[in-house]
Amino acid sequence: MNKLVIENLSLQYADGTESLSNINMDIAKNAITVLFGPAGGGKSTLLRCINRLNDLTDVETMSGRIMMDGEDILNPATDTIALRRKVGMVFARPVVLPMSIRKNLTYGLELAGEKRKSKLEEAVERSLKLAAIWDEVKDRLEEPAIALSGGQQQRICLARSLAQQPEVILLDEPTSGLDPISTGKVEAALQELKKDYTIILVPHSVQQAARTADYAAFFLQGELVEYGNGDELFTNPQEQRTEDYVTGRFG
Amino acid sequence: MNRHLSQRLGFSLLTLIAIITVVPIISVIVYIFLQGSPAISREFLLAVPRSGMREGGIFPAIIGTFYLTIGTAIFSVPLGIAAAIYLSEYAPDNAWTRIIRLAIINLAGIPSVVYGLFGLGLFVLFLKFGTSILAASLTLSIMTLPVIISTSEEALRAVPQSFRTVSVSLGATRWQTIRRIVLPQGLPGILTGVILGLERAAGETAPILFTGAAFFLPRLPGSIFDATMALPYHLFVISTQVPEMPIQIQYGTALVLLIFVLGMNLIATVIRSRARARRQW
Numbered sequence: 001m002n003k004l005v006i007e008n009l010s011l012q013y014a015d016g017t018e019s020l021s022n023i024n025m026d027i028a029k030n031a032i033t034v035l036f037g038p039a040g041g042g043k044s045t046l047l048r049c050i051n052r053l054n055d056l057t058d059v060e061t062m063s064g065r066i067m068m069d070g071e072d073i074l075n076p077a078t079d080t081i082a083l084r085r086k087v088g089m090v091f092a093r094p095v096v097l098p099m100s101i102r103k104n105l106t107y108g109l110e111l112a113g114e115k116r117k118s119k120l121e122e123a124v125e126r127s128l129k130l131a132a133i134w135d136e137v138k139d140r141l142e143e144p145a146i147a148l149s150g151g152q153q154q155r156i157c158l159a160r161s162l163a164q165q166p167e168v169i170l171l172d173e174p175t176s177g178l179d180p181i182s183t184g185k186v187e188a189a190l191q192e193l194k195k196d197y198t199i200i201l202v203p204h205s206v207q208q209a210a211r212t213a214d215y216a217a218f219f220l221q222g223e224l225v226e227y228g229n230g231d232e233l234f235t236n237p238q239e240q241r242t243e244d245y246v247t248g249r250f251g
Numbered sequence: 252m253n254r255h256l257s258q259r260l261g262f263s264l265l266t267l268i269a270i271i272t273v274v275p276i277i278s279v280i281v282y283i284f285l286q287g288s289p290a291i292s293r294e295f296l297l298a299v300p301r302s303g304m305r306e307g308g309i310f311p312a313i314i315g316t317f318y319l320t321i322g323t324a325i326f327s328v329p330l331g332i333a334a335a336i337y338l339s340e341y342a343p344d345n346a347w348t349r350i351i352r353l354a355i356i357n358l359a360g361i362p363s364v365v366y367g368l369f370g371l372g373l374f375v376l377f378l379k380f381g382t383s384i385l386a387a388s389l390t391l392s393i394m395t396l397p398v399i400i401s402t403s404e405e406a407l408r409a410v411p412q413s414f415r416t417v418s419v420s421l422g423a424t425r426w427q428t429i430r431r432i433v434l435p436q437g438l439p440g441i442l443t444g445v446i447l448g449l450e451r452a453a454g455e456t457a458p459i460l461f462t463g464a465a466f467f468l469p470r471l472p473g474s475i476f477d478a479t480m481a482l483p484y485h486l487f488v489i490s491t492q493v494p495e496m497p498i499q500i501q502y503g504t505a506l507v508l509l510i511f512v513l514g515m516n517l518i519a520t521v522i523r524s525r526a527r528a529r530r531q532w
Contacts, residue, residue, distance in 0.1 A: 051420060081423075084420055088421075089420045093413070095413040098436055098532060099531075107423075108423075144531050146532070161420075
């Protein structure tokens with residue numbers, strides 16, 4: 001079952017950095033799809049198309065479609081606010097908002113107009129548990145989120161995107177600044193989460209890609225070189241360039 | 252020459268220069284305090300001037316400066332902050348925006364007496380506000396705007412871009428992001444700029460000279476269309492226009508003005524250091 005269908009997606013930024021050329025890709029529901037490859041390959045750009053965060057950037061040209069449940073989310077008429085509630089995002093550097101842990105989690109819901117205490121309370125507990133950080137912060141929800149460690153902050157960010165009960169979660173190198181233990185916790189949380197969500201992950205290493213991928217897509221300079229089942233792609237790549245990268249010959 | 256020696260020489264030189272810049276400020280403050288403090292009394296602060304201003308107090312001037320500062324704040328603060336939000340959060344980088352910025356920079360460089368003449372032409376004569384608190388406040392507002400706009404814009408820009416990106420990615424509109432994240436985080440910086448701008452307005456003479464300041468008005472202004480006495484102009488008058496003026500009263504007035512302005516400065520400093528201690532980024 002496909003959650004997203006990307007058709008002939010091409011994009012160029014005004015400043016000439018990164019780009020995507022003619023990407024075609026189906027992204028499965030309830031699975032972790034990994035986008036990997038060397039820097040500047042267009043992975044983050046693709047993520048930022050899926051929640052239309054690219055609207056904030058200087059995009060020179062864009063063409064193609066991204067169908068989500070049958071609707072083209074790149075259509076200018078798309079309600080981007082509603083889209084971003086359905087598509088959560090976690091960034092490379094954990095960015096907690098300058099407020100308490102609780103407020104960080106309820107931020108999106110309150111913007112959406114949710115005022116009922118019980119609903120907010122329920123969302124806080126549920127999302128913190130999903131992000132595997134409930135036990136560490138349940139007694140200090142009123143403290144500023146910035147007081148937490150980097151690894152905890154990143155799980156708060158994950159929980160924050162989960163609080164709105166999105167359908168898709170985009171993760172852009174979410175563990176790049178974390179220690180191995182925190183990284184393990186985030187990866188374990190993702191394995192749990194994929195039962196209910198569509199997860200698209202840009203990993204920070206090939207090893208992480210191989211560990212986590214149900215499906216893997218290798219991006220090189222804006223081009224989708226190879227895309228397929230994770231186990232197969234990492235053990236038996238079809239393309240020479242994929243093999244060279246996976247075996248560490250470049251990148 | 253030995254590297255250590257030249258380093259020490261350099262540091263000594265810089266310390267000396269630092270001391271040279273601080274000494275005049277301190278001596279002015281100390282001198283005015285010593286000369287002026289004998290004049291300060293209940294009567295001096297709370298009575299109207301008498302005997303051609305040679306006796307009595309400076310109450311109308313204190314209140315006048317207070318009114319003018321408030322009036323200036325009413326016009327310049329909302330306008331200045333709104334302009335800063337526009338420039339920092341909405342304005343695209345194009346010719347139009349560059350013209351606005353150029354105008355603000357130039358506005359900051361105009362001599363204050365020119366603002367006074369402009370205020371006389373526009374507010375006093377053309378709009379027929381007369382020589383009044385209203386006209387003077389508006390004139391001071393225009394003079395204060397560039398300070399408030401540029402410091403506020405800087406304060407807003409200092410809020411990390413990542414907060415905005417995260418907020419938008421969570422489904423916030425641009426305005427919600429500004430309201431809930433950018434403005435609260437930038438507020439201490441904005442307040443500092445506002446106070447520094449108003450402080451300058453409170454101490455100015457030239458802009459109110461033709462637009463609202465009264466030479467001698469031994470009562471409190473009754474409406475915003477009345478002229479008013481004001482500390483800086485009063486100081487100018489008693490220092491140069493009144494013969495046989497007791498020197499104590501002159502320095503007393505200077506001291507009150509100085510305390511008024513330094514007091515605002517102190518508030519700004521407190522706000523800034525408190526915000527810095529609580530900042531979460």
